[in-house]
Amino acid sequence: MATTSRIQVFDTTLRDGEQAPGFSMTAAEKLRLAQQLDRLGVDIIEAGFPISSEGDFEAVRTIANAVRRPVIAGLARAIPADIDRAWAALAEAARPRIHVFLATSDIHLEHKLRITRGQCLAQVAAAVAHAKAYCPDVEFSAEDATRTELDFLCAIAEAAVIAGATTINLPDTVGYALPTDIEKMFRIVAQRIGDRAVLSAHCHNDLGLAVANSLAAVQAGARQVECTINGIGERAGNASLEEIVMALEVRADALPHRTSIHTQALVPTSNTLSSIVGIAVPPNKAIVGANAFAHEAGIHQDGMLKHELTYEIMRPESVGAPGTRLVLGKHSGMRGLDARCRALGYRLRQPELERLYVKVTALADRTKSVEDEQLAAIIRDELAAQMAVGAAASAGSGRH
Numbered sequence: 001m002a003t004t005s006r007i008q009v010f011d012t013t014l015r016d017g018e019q020a021p022g023f024s025m026t027a028a029e030k031l032r033l034a035q036q037l038d039r040l041g042v043d044i045i046e047a048g049f050p051i052s053s054e055g056d057f058e059a060v061r062t063i064a065n066a067v068r069r070p071v072i073a074g075l076a077r078a079i080p081a082d083i084d085r086a087w088a089a090l091a092e093a094a095r096p097r098i099h100v101f102l103a104t105s106d107i108h109l110e111h112k113l114r115i116t117r118g119q120c121l122a123q124v125a126a127a128v129a130h131a132k133a134y135c136p137d138v139e140f141s142a143e144d145a146t147r148t149e150l151d152f153l154c155a156i157a158e159a160a161v162i163a164g165a166t167t168i169n170l171p172d173t174v175g176y177a178l179p180t181d182i183e184k185m186f187r188i189v190a191q192r193i194g195d196r197a198v199l200s201a202h203c204h205n206d207l208g209l210a211v212a213n214s215l216a217a218v219q220a221g222a223r224q225v226e227c228t229i230n231g232i233g234e235r236a237g238n239a240s241l242e243e244i245v246m247a248l249e250v251r252a253d254a255l256p257h258r259t260s261i262h263t264q265a266l267v268p269t270s271n272t273l274s275s276i277v278g279i280a281v282p283p284n285k286a287i288v289g290a291n292a293f294a295h296e297a298g299i300h301q302d303g304m305l306k307h308e309l310t311y312e313i314m315r316p317e318s319v320g321a322p323g324t325r326l327v328l329g330k331h332s333g334m335r336g337l338d339a340r341c342r343a344l345g346y347r348l349r350q351p352e353l354e355r356l357y358v359k360v361t362a363l364a365d366r367t368k369s370v371e372d373e374q375l376a377a378i379i380r381d382e383l384a385a386q387m388a389v390g391a392a393a394s395a396g397s398g399r400h
């Protein structure tokens, strides 16, 4: 039997997530989110990219001073000025980490950095050693790792480890890899590095594969996943933290790995981020979307009322969602309607329920869904009509 291992959750909502258009946050907002990430139980918070702006530097410094349990990471390119600036922001942290990155694929070396592979190797070793002189906890990221030739990627990882890196991150920067590619890359680099450093995944969602790729990395030896709340991030976003964590929870039978995340804080954390940036998640978003635990179809509502495991693989309470919602719409059935009536305090007899059902589905055809207040009003009308009929019948019988 496979042994259970701990997966470090590295949250980069405040760095990669915040870089996405429309998601920028003030230093005060970043601190508020960092405190919520602390309550959520993430292991590492990447608080920002200190050299990128004065505001980012201040945000990282403020978070490093105020949030003391998790590791606080600051990003730096593989150049001394960036690393010095990152350290200046992180120096007061209880558990600082300098996160150095350099692209390693030929596409980036030739067209962006205009350096040779040999120069790249030397720059990685020098930059990691520079960071290590400040801080024992150094992460190195090989940007565009998934489009880097594997032998060269192994040489880069080896050089970074020898220079003192304690975490080696292999990002799918452009969201290009398939789970099988990721698995192969992690297995080969893991063979080369052994237990000298923690391997980390950082997957982008350009093909909608970020979570699947992160899980493939874990299965091939990664023990850190980099992810964001609501999956925000550059372009199509990063791997979504809530989806990775709940996949590991719900499928513990196949994925024997644990995280330190308090899952009941997932929906509250998603809401905190949405309220700060003013952008809601789509209703069909896994785990945290408004429809994640909503059922409208009659067959599904009937199943859910008999046993919740029929159509739910996790309980809404386990992720901090308000609860299962049986939505009354044109696809709903009689049992769902009966359950909603009972929840509102009305116990209707079968003929009453049938008449009500006709009215409710007619309304739902026009309005998409029927809210509790609308349903209560229709029930009151129906009951009033019944009483009127009853009164007329007994008055009529009195005359004879």
Ligand SMILES: [Zn+2]
Pocket (backbone or CB within 6 Å): 016, 171, 173, 202, 204, 233, 234, 238
């Ligand atoms: Zn990224």
